[in-house]
Amino acid sequence: MSADGRLTLPLHAVAHGRAGDKGNRSNISVIAYLPEAFPHLVGQVTEDRVLELFRHKGATKVTRYLLPNLNAMNFVIDDALEGGVNSALTQDLHGKTLSFLLLGGVEVTVPRACVPAGSRYLDG
Amino acid sequence: MCAQTVHIGSGAGFAGDRLDAGLPVVETLARRDGPRYLIFEVMGERTLAIAQRIKMRNPELGYSPYLEPYLRGVLKAAKDAGVRVVANLGNANPLGGAKKTLEIAKELGVKGLRVAVVLGPLIHEFGWIADDWDRLAAGTLAGHLLECGGQVTGGYFCDPGFKDVPGMDDLGFPIGEIDADGSIVITKAENTGGLVTRATVTEQILYEMHDPAAYLTPDVALDVTGVVLEDAGKDRVRVVGARGHPPPETLKVTVSADGGWLGEAELTYAGSNALARARLAADIVRTRLVRNGVTEPVRVEVVGAGAAFDNDAGDRAQGRNMPLDGEYRLRAAVRSADKATAQYVNDEVLSLFCSGPAGGGGYRCSITGQVNTASVLVPRGPVEAQARAEEVTE
Numbered sequence: 018m019s020a021d022g023r024l025t026l027p028l029h030a031v032a033h034g035r036a037g038d039k040g041n042r043s044n045i046s047v048i049a050y051l052p053e054a055f056p057h058l059v060g061q062v063t064e065d066r067v068l069e070l071f072r073h074k075g076a077t078k079v080t081r082y083l084l085p086n087l088n089a090m091n092f093v094i095d096d097a098l099e100g101g102v103n104s105a106l107t108q109d110l111h112g113k114t115l116s117f118l119l120l121g122g123v124e125v126t127v128p129r130a131c132v133p134a135g136s137r138y139l140d141g
Numbered sequence: 142m143c144a145q146t147v148h149i150g151s152g153a154g155f156a157g158d159r160l161d162a163g164l165p166v167v168e169t170l171a172r173r174d175g176p177r178y179l180i181f182e183v184m185g186e187r188t189l190a191i192a193q194r195i196k197m198r199n200p201e202l203g204y205s206p207y208l209e210p211y212l213r214g215v216l217k218a219a220k221d222a223g224v225r226v227v228a229n230l231g232n233a234n235p236l237g238g239a240k241k242t243l244e245i246a247k248e249l250g251v252k253g254l255r256v257a258v259v260l261g262p263l264i265h266e267f268g269w270i271a272d273d274w275d276r277l278a279a280g281t282l283a284g285h286l287l288e289c290g291g292q293v294t295g296g297y298f299c300d301p302g303f304k305d306v307p308g309m310d311d312l313g314f315p316i317g318e319i320d321a322d323g324s325i326v327i328t329k330a331e332n333t334g335g336l337v338t339r340a341t342v343t344e345q346i347l348y349e350m351h352d353p354a355a356y357l358t359p360d361v362a363l364d365v366t367g368v369v370l371e372d373a374g375k376d377r378v379r380v381v382g383a384r385g386h387p388p389p390e391t392l393k394v395t396v397s398a399d400g401g402w403l404g405e406a407e408l409t410y411a412g413s414n415a416l417a418r419a420r421l422a423a424d425i426v427r428t429r430l431v432r433n434g435v436t437e438p439v440r441v442e443v444v445g446a447g448a449a450f451d452n453d454a455g456d457r458a459q460g461r462n463m464p465l466d467g468e469y470r471l472r473a474a475v476r477s478a479d480k481a482t483a484q485y486v487n488d489e490v491l492s493l494f495c496s497g498p499a500g501g502g503g504y505r506c507s508i509t510g511q512v513n514t515a516s517v518l519v520p521r522g523p524v525e526a527q528a529r530a531e532e533v534t535e
Contacts, residue, residue, distance in 0.1 A: 033340065035297065037349030040516065046347035048340065073456045082353050086369050086382070087343045093351045099452060102187070103400060103513045106440035106474040109449050118450045131468055137302060 023128055024034060029116065029120035030138035031131050036116040041101040043071075043092060044113045045119050049088040054131035059083060061125045070122045071097045071115075092119070145175035147266045149283065150316040150330070152215060152228075154290025156183040156207050157374070162290065162314045163215040165330035169316060171222035172331075178262045179219055181211050181228035182288040188395030190512045192232035204238030205230040220251050227262060267321045277361040278385025279323030285356070286327055286345050286380070287317050291328060293345040294376075295335035308334015313376075326373055326382040333422055337376040346380075355386070359393075362386040391518035400511030404475045404483025406490035407444070409503040411468045418498040419443045421470040425497055426473055426489050437477045439486060444470040471501070476511070483508045 024030075032052045034046045047062060049055040064079040071079070071094050078095040098112045099105040109115075132139055148150055150170050152163030163179060170177040183205050196203025208230040231238035238258040246254040263269060263280040271277075286293050293315045295306035305424050306312075313333025318326040329337050346365055349357050356363040364384040371379040410419040423441045442448040442455060446469055451457040471493070475486040487506040494501060 021268045029303070033298075033300065033344065035344040035348055039349060039351070042351070044347070044349065044351055046344060048343050048347075050340075073452050075452070084347070084353055084366060084368075086348070086367065089343055089347060091347050091350060091353055103511075103515075104438075104476065106438060106453055106476065107449065107451075108444070108472065108474075122450075133303075 023126050024132065024138075025123050025124055025126045026132065026138050028058070028062060028123045028125055029117070030136060031125060031127055031133075032120065034116045034120060036111075036113055036119075038098055038101065038111045038113075041098050042095050043097040043115055045092045045094065047090045047092065047119065049131075050133045051131055052088050054127055055085065055088040057125060057127045057131060062123055064092075066123055067092050067119065070119065075099055077108050078096065079137065145266075146262060147175065147319045148173050148177040148316055149262060149287060150177070150179045150224075151182070151287045151290045151314045151321065152179050153181045153183055153207070153211055154288060154292060154314075156188055156205055158183075158290050159312070160210050160214055162312065162330075163211060164218060165333050166314045166316060167215050167218045167222060167224055167331075169330045170224045170280065171218070176262070176266045177222070177224045179224050179226050180213060180287065181207075181226070181230055182290075182433065183207055183211075184229040184232060186395045186397070186514045187205050187512050189232060189395075189512065192234070193397070194512075195239075196233045200234075201237055203232055204233030204241060205232045206287050208238050208241055209245060212242055213249070216242075216246055216254070217249050217251050220254055225262070259309070263319060267504060270296050271360075272387075273387075274361055274385030274387065275383065276323040276387075278363045278383040279325060280319065281356070281361055281363045281385070282346070282350070282365065282380065282383040283317045283325045285348075285363070286325070286342065287315050289345065290314050292348065293341055294329045294337055295341055297346055298341050304340065306334070310334065323383065325383075326377055328377045335376075337378050339370040339372065339378055340378065342370055342378045348439055357389055359388055361388050389518075390521055392521050392524055394517050394519050396517060397512050397514045400513035401476060401478045402480050402483040402508055403511050404473075404477070404486050404506070404508045406473050406487040406504070406506040408471045408490055408493055408497075408501045409468065410471065410498070410501055411499070413466050415467050415469050415500075416443070416446060416463055416465045418500060419446070419471050421498045422471045422501060425493065426471075428485060429489055433485075435475070435482060435486065437475050437482055440472075440474045442472050444472050448472065470503075473480055480508060 026055050032047050034043045064081045068079040076097040080093045082091040102110045149165035192203045243257050253410050269276045291312045299306035311334040313329035313335040354364045367382040373379040384468045424440050440453045445461045447458045473490050
């Protein structure tokens with residue numbers, strides 16, 4: 018924990034999400050568990066950071082849509098699926114597992130109150 | 142037209158979904174009043190292409206191979222309770238599917254069943270008109286939330302310790318209660334596992350959605366940016382605020398073509414120094430495929446060492462420390478126009494049994510025919526919408 022009581026944790030500690038596919042494009046939702054976490058996610062989980070995380074897969078562009086009513090963001094990642102179902106050789110042709118690449122691959126720094134009580138990320 | 146709440150339950154979210162999920166939904170609907178429907182959504186772009194191929198070989202077939210098991214499980218209960226079944230189990234041959242349905246009904250002793258091609262229970266019940274965009278949008282959102290079955294009731298959601306879901310072995314499938322004004326309550330079959338919360342509904346709202354202000358369908362462009370979710374009791378979430386805009390001028394056409402073959406083969410290495418043995422096995426396979434002239438795209442990877450998040454070249458795994466001891470699975474995959482190349486790549490993995498690193502075991506392989514699809518947009522003008530309602534009777 019930093020001096021001002023903030024924690025740096027994987028996005029998975031403060032948000033959940035789900036991946037879907039259309040062709041060679043993936044969409045991954047990121048939904049804050051607690052409303053107070055949402056503004057921090059908007060500030061820190063940017064299109065550029067997400068593009069960096071998926072570039073090795075071939076991603077060329079990330080578009081982020083905000084849904085403040087739902088404390089949610091929707092990331093649309095172009096060319097993220099190694100060609101998609103038609104041509105990818107990976108096990109997971111639809112990229113269904115990739116929500117956890119995003120949730121585990123981006124770290125955020127948030128006040129402790131943004132992490133759900135009882136989370137194992139708060140142990141110790 | 143009537144102003145009652147319409148109840149729509151889901152019996153399956155894809156071809157291959159649980160066969161026993163529909164009956165508890167019907168039993169719950171039996172205890173409700175008003176118009177009640179059970180839907181089975183089993184069609185996808187590839188499913189349809191494959192069904193078309195089957196129909197070309199035999200004109201009697203081409204309906205979903207799941208038609209029989211799904212309908213067998215619910216037909217009698219649904220008929221007894223007055224629940225109408227709406228399903229795209231017809232795939233490429235709706236009429237053939239209707240005939241098969243009657244056969245099943247006869248065998249089960251279900252009398253007086255009427256089978257027809259229908260669409261749009263909500264338009265039918267409420268008399269919604271074709272340019273009432275907000276209500277069409279609400280109906281589309283209800284359909285979007287229900288079409289994947291258990292994905293809105295805790296399925297594909299549970300993350301133990303973070304998002305716990307009770308009773309996933311008996312996951313209750315969803316029921317949407319839709320009012321004439323377009324307000325939706327999502328709930329689920331009674332006496333089942335699973336849960337409906339704002340979190341489960343939010344994940345499903347955004348599932349396979351791109352621009353949340355313009356989720357395009359042939360009927361309406363759905364805008365969910367104003368949607369608000371309210372808790373409405375245990376396992377009940379109210380969904381309000383869907384807005385609609387006119388649909389695009391174009392329609393999507395999916396073109397399918399033969400996509401050659403996908404060969405896949407796997408072999409496990411376990412215990413002490415397993416990662417080193419699996420990586421050596423991968424190197425051996427790669428070297429031999431190049432030496433023996435395989436030019437098709439090939440991926441050789443080690444499952445357990447970050448394969449799912451990696452690319453064909455394994456760039457992400459480079460420089461990452463993984464435990465050498467453990468359980469790792471070598472996997473080779475190839476796409477080829479001819480079946481022989483796929484078979485050869487699989488055989489190279491098989492040959493590791495006697496010529497590869499120590500302790501490989503559990504070889505499995507498959508060669509599957511592929512269907513490629515591409516989407517194109519066509520102007521709406523020349524496309525004429527036709528509805529054909531045909532009643533099939535004994």
